[in-house]
Amino acid sequence: MKGYLILEDGFLLQGEIFGHTASAIGEAVFNTSLTGYQEILTDPSYCGQMVVMAYPLIGNYGVNKEDVESDRVWCKAFIVKELSGRVSNWRADNDLDSYLKENKVIGISGIDTRALTRHIRSEGAMQGAVVPEAEMDSVKAWQKRIAASRHLEGANLAKEVSCKSAKERKGLGNKYRVAVIDCGVKNSILKYLLEQVKEIKVFPWNSPSKDILNYSPDAVLFSNGPGDPSAVDQTIETAKALLGKIPVWGICLGHQILGIAMGGSTYKLKFGHHGGNHPVKDLRTGRIDITAQNHGFCVDEDSLKGADVVMTHKNLYDNTLEGLFSRKYNVTAVQFHPEAGPGPLDAAYIFRNFLETIDA
DSSP states (O other), X not given: OXXXXXXXXXXXXEEEEEEBOSOEEEEEEEEOOSSOXXXXXXXXXXXXXXXXXXXXXXXXXXXXXXXXXXXXXXXXXXXXXXXXXXXXXXXXXXXXXXXXXXXXXXXXXXXXXXXXXXXXXXHOOEEEEEEEGGGOOOHHHHHHHHHHSOOSTTOOOHHHHSOSSOEEEEOSSSSOEEEEEESSOOHHHHHHHHHHSSEEEEEETTOOHHHHHHTOOSXXXXXXXXXXXXXXHHHHHHHHHHTTXXXXXXXXXXXXXXXXXXXXXXXXXXXXXXXXXXXXXXXXXXXXXXXXXXXXXEEOXXXXXXXXXXXXXXXXXXXXXXXXXXXXXXXXXXXXXXXXXXXXXXXXXHHHHHHHHHHO
């Protein structure tokens, strides 16, 4: 079936529809990872977005029940250059086309993803649509629908992806209880924690601070997630109430929420950071890690000047802020993904650094 990719500014490409066959609208962003498409598809941080894979061949190793970051596919649409028609992987139990059909997510192949990525880099991430030929009337009509759709600025998407009730899980460690504020937490983050601590309890995004403190945790982790951090107001208020009372950690959206809670502000990046190959420098040690990233907003470094906050990490691509530390507020946070699913393992030590703050 023929289909079309249309961006809000009228940029148009034709391809072939696979997966689900109903149109979808979302923010178009590109991911530069070479592998890990199943982890990307199931990452709650992609809620509301259409993912463009910059690597040209996708689907060749299929999908399986183990390499998921949540219980469903969250992105609105999946855009690839070439969809592999053959699966070669002993771990695979399904192919990508069937997997997207089951999850009711549309895909489009045969797209010039190089041209599309260059366009997004030049013009910025923007709303777009993937449209089967049967639903195509005119580009201008779809531009109006796209323009009228929900944009990420001002959108609280954490409430859409978070768990609905708190749940405890036993870990393999012999000490530490950690509360996790679920703004769209990935399975890989929970896995890393469970390998190192005695117990975790995952709380919904809007849990008040008294519920967290009643659990008597040794530390609190604010997780990754989608959307505009400034819109996640109840989580920000919880973070403010916990500052200085207990070690507080943040990853990705959690990093942004803690930045706001300490008096800072955030802004939207032109096209975001999405991929498994971003170099990040630890300003304290000079160490450079290749990291996995997935975010469209960033903490404004200038907004935290004079707030007893130390800037610990910088992205070497664009010099944006990637890490924070505050002794006063007992906060340690990073913008990148130390659990690296998908991505390299360079930054896995961040979890050890988190644990060290408990006994510091």
